[in-house]
Amino acid sequence: MDKMTEAEAEALFAEIDADGNGEIKLSELRDYGQDHGGAVGGVKLVDFVRGADTNGDRRISLTEFKSHFA
Numbered sequence: 001m002d003k004m005t006e007a008e009a010e011a012l013f014a015e016i017d018a019d020g021n022g023e024i025k026l027s028e029l030r031d032y033g034q035d036h037g038g039a040v041g042g043v044k045l046v047d048f049v050r051g052a053d054t055n056g057d058r059r060i061s062l063t064e065f066k067s068h069f070a
């Protein structure tokens with residue numbers, strides 16, 4: 001997929017992080033995916049989590065998100 005700018009990645013992160021706590025959890029991803037065809041930035045959710053969650057806590061921090069997308 002195409003890389004985003006850092007600002008675009010931050011905007012997308014904020015959109016997915018529904019409760020605004022600075023971490024994306026699986027339920028937030030699922031809710032987002034339901035409105036966006038099961039994909040985030042063109043990446044399937046399961047692959048997204050596997051790729052972006054580098055420390056394995058099953059939540060995506062903004063740092064992880066940006067290092068994955070931007």
Ligand SMILES: [Ca+2]
Nearest residue numbers: 017019021023
């Ligand atoms: Ca959250």
Ligand SMILES: [Ca+2]
Nearest residue numbers: 053055057059
């Ligand atoms: Ca993580």
